[in-house]
Amino acid sequence: MNSGNFPKFDEFLSPILNSCKDRQEHTLSETIEKMATEFGMSDNQKNALLPSGKRTYIYDRVEWAITYLVQAGLLERTGRSKFRISDAGLTELPVMPKKISHSYLQKFPSFVRFKELRHPKKQNTDDSNGMTPDEELEVLFERREDILIQNLLSSISNIKPSDFERLIIDLVLALGYGKNHEEMARVLGKSGDQGVDGEISQDKLGLDKIYLQAKKWDSKSSIGSGQIRDFIGALTIKNALKGIFITTASFSKDAKETALKDNTHKIVLIDGNELASLMIEHGIGVRTVRNYESKEIDEDYFESF
Structure with missing residues (x-):
C-alpha cells in the first residue's frame, strides 16, 4: 500500500485527544482500533505494513501522534502503552482548532524543546510531509538504496564478460545453489552474447537441476x-x-x-534492479560503510520495577 493513500499522522492528533476527553486511561491498541473505525479503514489499510515490514502504518502513525501529544503536555503516560488526558489537555479541548497542526503544537514550550532535540540545527520544522520519524528514516534508506542500485548497474555494465561470469557465480553460490566456485565455473559457460548459461544444482547432491541463463545487456x-x-x-x-x-x-x-503462461516449466525472471538488490542483500560488490541502530523504550524493563 502506498503511504499517500493513508491518513498522515498529524491527522490523528485531534481525534486521539478528543477520544481521551472522558479522563479515563486508554491503551495504544484500543486507540488504534478507534482510529481505524473513525477513519473508516478497510482490513487492507489496517494491515498495511511500512516498507520495512516490521510494523503497520496505523500502529506507527497513531503511536507517534500520541508521542507528540504527550510531548506537548496534552496527554500523560500512565504505564506501558497507556495514557490519559492531562489537565492541560482538558483546558485545551474547548479552544483548540478542529485540526491540530504542528504549528499549533509549537505554542507549547515542552513540544518546542522536544522538536529542538530532534532537529538541533533546524528551527521551526513542521513535519509537513506528514511522515513519522520512523517513516522518514525508511524513505531515506530506500532513496540511498535506489542510488546504490543504479551505481551497481553502471559498474556491471563496465566489466568484461569473464568478470560478469564470476559475478553470476558469486550470486548463485550466495543464493545457496551449487557446491563451490570451481564447480560453478565448470558448469556455467559463456553464451557468446555477453552472457553465461548452464545447469546448476539446486541441492548439494545435484539431484535437482536448474537451467540458468544470464545476459549482460544495456540497462x-x-x-x-x-x-x-x-x-x-x-x-x-x-x-x-x-x-x-x-x-x-x-x-x-x-x-x-x-x-507465466508456460505451464511446463517454472521460470524465475530477475531483471537489472532485482539483480542489484540481490547483490546488496548478499553483500556482493558492496560493503557496509556504517550502521545505524534505532532503539525504543523497553517497557518490560520499567514494568519490572
Missing part, C-alpha cells in the same frame, strides 16, 4: 518475448523443469506474460 534495453521463447526451448532440450533468467536489462510485459 536501458528490454528482453522481449522472443528471448523467453528461446529460453523455454533450451529448457525443453535440456529436460529441465526449472529455469532462472537473469539480465542487467528489464523484461517487457510480453516477456513476463510468456514466462
Whole structure:
C-alpha cells in the first residue's frame, strides 16, 4: 500500500485527544482500533505494513501522534502503552482548532524543546510531509538504496564478460545453489552474447537441476518475448523443469506474460534492479560503510520495577 493513500499522522492528533476527553486511561491498541473505525479503514489499510515490514502504518502513525501529544503536555503516560488526558489537555479541548497542526503544537514550550532535540540545527520544522520519524528514516534508506542500485548497474555494465561470469557465480553460490566456485565455473559457460548459461544444482547432491541463463545487456534495453521463447526451448532440450533468467536489462510485459503462461516449466525472471538488490542483500560488490541502530523504550524493563 502506498503511504499517500493513508491518513498522515498529524491527522490523528485531534481525534486521539478528543477520544481521551472522558479522563479515563486508554491503551495504544484500543486507540488504534478507534482510529481505524473513525477513519473508516478497510482490513487492507489496517494491515498495511511500512516498507520495512516490521510494523503497520496505523500502529506507527497513531503511536507517534500520541508521542507528540504527550510531548506537548496534552496527554500523560500512565504505564506501558497507556495514557490519559492531562489537565492541560482538558483546558485545551474547548479552544483548540478542529485540526491540530504542528504549528499549533509549537505554542507549547515542552513540544518546542522536544522538536529542538530532534532537529538541533533546524528551527521551526513542521513535519509537513506528514511522515513519522520512523517513516522518514525508511524513505531515506530506500532513496540511498535506489542510488546504490543504479551505481551497481553502471559498474556491471563496465566489466568484461569473464568478470560478469564470476559475478553470476558469486550470486548463485550466495543464493545457496551449487557446491563451490570451481564447480560453478565448470558448469556455467559463456553464451557468446555477453552472457553465461548452464545447469546448476539446486541441492548439494545435484539431484535437482536448474537451467540458468544470464545476459549482460544495456540497462536501458528490454528482453522481449522472443528471448523467453528461446529460453523455454533450451529448457525443453535440456529436460529441465526449472529455469532462472537473469539480465542487467528489464523484461517487457510480453516477456513476463510468456514466462507465466508456460505451464511446463517454472521460470524465475530477475531483471537489472532485482539483480542489484540481490547483490546488496548478499553483500556482493558492496560493503557496509556504517550502521545505524534505532532503539525504543523497553517497557518490560520499567514494568519490572
